[in-house]
Amino acid sequence: xxxxxxxxxxxxxxxxxxxxxxxxxxxxxxxxxxxxxxxxxxxxxxxxxxxxxxxxxxxxxxxxxxxxxxxxxxxxxxxxxxxxxxxxxxxxxxxxxxxxxxxxxxxxxxxxxxxxxxxxxxxxxxxxxxxxxxxxxxxxxxxxxxxxxxxxxxxxxxxxxxxxxxxxxxxxxxxxxxxxxxxxxxxxxxxxxxxxxxxxxxxxxxxxxxxxxxxxxxxxxxxxxxxxxxxxx
Amino acid sequence: xxxxxxxxxxxxxxxxxxxxxxxxxxxxxxxxxxxxxxxxxxxxxxxxxxxxxxxxxxxxxxxxxxxxxxxxxxxxxxxxxxxxxxxxxxxxxxxxxxxxxxxxxxxxxxxxxxxxxxxxxxxxxxxxxxxxxxxxxxxxxxxxxxxxxxxxxxxxxxxxxxxxxxxxxxxxxxxxxxxxxxxxxxxxxxxxxxxxxxxxxxxxxxxxxxxxxxxxxxxxxxxxxxxxxxxxxxxxxxxxxxxxxxxxxxxxxxx
Numbered sequence: 001x002x003x004x005x006x007x008x009x010x011x012x013x014x015x016x017x018x019x020x021x022x023x024x025x026x027x028x029x030x031x032x033x034x035x036x037x038x039x040x041x042x043x044x045x046x047x048x049x050x051x052x053x054x055x056x057x058x059x060x061x062x063x064x065x066x067x068x069x070x071x072x073x074x075x076x077x078x079x080x081x082x083x084x085x086x087x088x089x090x091x092x093x094x095x096x097x098x099x100x101x102x103x104x105x106x107x108x109x110x111x112x113x114x115x116x117x118x119x120x121x122x123x124x125x126x127x128x129x130x131x132x133x134x135x136x137x138x139x140x141x142x143x144x145x146x147x148x149x150x151x152x153x154x155x156x157x158x159x160x161x162x163x164x165x166x167x168x169x170x171x172x173x174x175x176x177x178x179x180x181x182x183x184x185x186x187x188x189x190x191x192x193x194x195x196x197x198x199x200x201x202x203x204x205x206x207x208x209x210x211x212x213x214x215x216x217x218x219x220x221x222x223x224x225x226x227x228x229x230x231x232x233x
Numbered sequence: 234x235x236x237x238x239x240x241x242x243x244x245x246x247x248x249x250x251x252x253x254x255x256x257x258x259x260x261x262x263x264x265x266x267x268x269x270x271x272x273x274x275x276x277x278x279x280x281x282x283x284x285x286x287x288x289x290x291x292x293x294x295x296x297x298x299x300x301x302x303x304x305x306x307x308x309x310x311x312x313x314x315x316x317x318x319x320x321x322x323x324x325x326x327x328x329x330x331x332x333x334x335x336x337x338x339x340x341x342x343x344x345x346x347x348x349x350x351x352x353x354x355x356x357x358x359x360x361x362x363x364x365x366x367x368x369x370x371x372x373x374x375x376x377x378x379x380x381x382x383x384x385x386x387x388x389x390x391x392x393x394x395x396x397x398x399x400x401x402x403x404x405x406x407x408x409x410x411x412x413x414x415x416x417x418x419x420x421x422x423x424x425x426x427x428x429x430x431x432x433x434x435x436x437x438x439x440x441x442x443x444x445x446x447x448x449x450x451x452x453x454x455x456x457x458x459x460x461x462x463x464x465x466x467x468x469x470x471x472x473x474x475x476x477x478x479x480x481x482x483x484x485x486x487x488x
Contacts, residue, residue: 219330
């Protein structure tokens with residue numbers, strides 16, 4: 001019986017290859033489909049456009065594009081779009097808005113009936129952390145924690161949220177490199193919003209570098225390429 | 234918002250735009266002519282990442298009572314929701330209507346098309362020229378992209394075959410639309426005390442005011458449209474028109 005199963009098992013795609021929705025990836029019950037991949041009887045198919053990574057018998061799919069889907073513990077950049085009775089509503093570059101309640105807004109005591117715009121006003125950008133996502137995609141966020149703050153000055157650029165891990169790099173190596181070489185302050189939100197603050201000409205360079213990472217995210221040894229680029233000018 | 238504006242002004246003070254350009258530089262422009270088979274004249278314009286498609290359709294209609302021997306001109310804009318998350322599906326919004334009217338005014342007031350030549354039978358049948366502008370991607374400056382596209386599409390336009398009251402759209406003649414003047418709109422934006430052209434979306438949002446200046450080939454000013462919240466002084470307008478004229482001459486070299 002076991003022999004029969006292994007004989008049937010077959011992988012149709014190579015590691016790091018690009019697949020389209022519905023494409024046949026593998027056959028047999030020995031493979032484990034991960035996020036973005038589904039089982040169709042004995043067959044394993046891709047759910048969306050992306051790059052395949054095979055790790056032993058686990059098949060993963062890294063999407064090439066799409067909107068950000070909120071996930072607990074993600075550090076995101078949000079924009080205040082509404083001041084509610086007891087909290088704020090934030091746009092987090094997703095299909096779902098996030099709500100910041102008074103409890104999570106500040107370590108200070110906020111008295112009843114206080115003017116909430118004193119803390120966060122409309123159009124303010126903040127770095128925040130997602131604490132809870134319900135099955136109905138109601139998103140709760142907090143401002144209490146290290147590195148969570150209101151962003152003053154600077155500008156926001158939008159990048160593909162699925163390329164954010166590349167922009168940050170291994171243990172933050174890429175973003176640290178860009179910060180060091182350009183002297184800009186950079187905060188990368190998991191939701192694809194990046195805040196940059198620095199001297200105008202340095203900012204331009206930092207944006208160019210980030211765009212380069214975004215475009216060439218599939219390449220190996222990208223840190224070296226970016227380093228050469230940043231040092232050239 | 235205030236923060237973002239002061240940040241942008243800091244960059245403009247040094248003469249640097251958010252993408253590294255100078256204040257009065259355009260992004261690279263790519264033109265592609267005859268992109269549509271069903272239109273009588275068409276063009277796609279890319280300014281940086283902003284992209285629009287313009288098509289010209291010809292039809293035979295009854296003239297307006299006050300101009301029985303002149304052809305009709307109509308400009309429509311469709312700002313597709315896919316091109317910008319702020320655009321909604323449904324009937325055209327304020328921005329789409331303004332865009333269409335600005336382009337329309339430029340062409341109409343410059344008397345770009347010899348409308349008398351569009352008359353088939355006086356008081357009964359005249360040619361009508363319909364310009365359709367469709368945004369593919371909006372990263373700022375749809376106005377100039379559409380204006381440039383409309384002019385090029387008009388220059389491409391040929392009459393379809395028309396015989397005994399029937400239009401044969403599939404058979405195109407070799408007669409071009411009678412274009413006598415070539416109006417080109419250039420929009421100059423004012424942010425703080427700085428003037429700039431070809432803004433990015435971010436700059437467009439933070440701008441105080443803008444002035445669209447339509448200019449013909451021999452540098453005759455034929456239409457103006459002011460937008461934005463802040464007023465403009467006469468001195469401002471002078472400067473903006475001068476910038477627009479200079480830019481229009483540069484743009485003409487690409488066409």
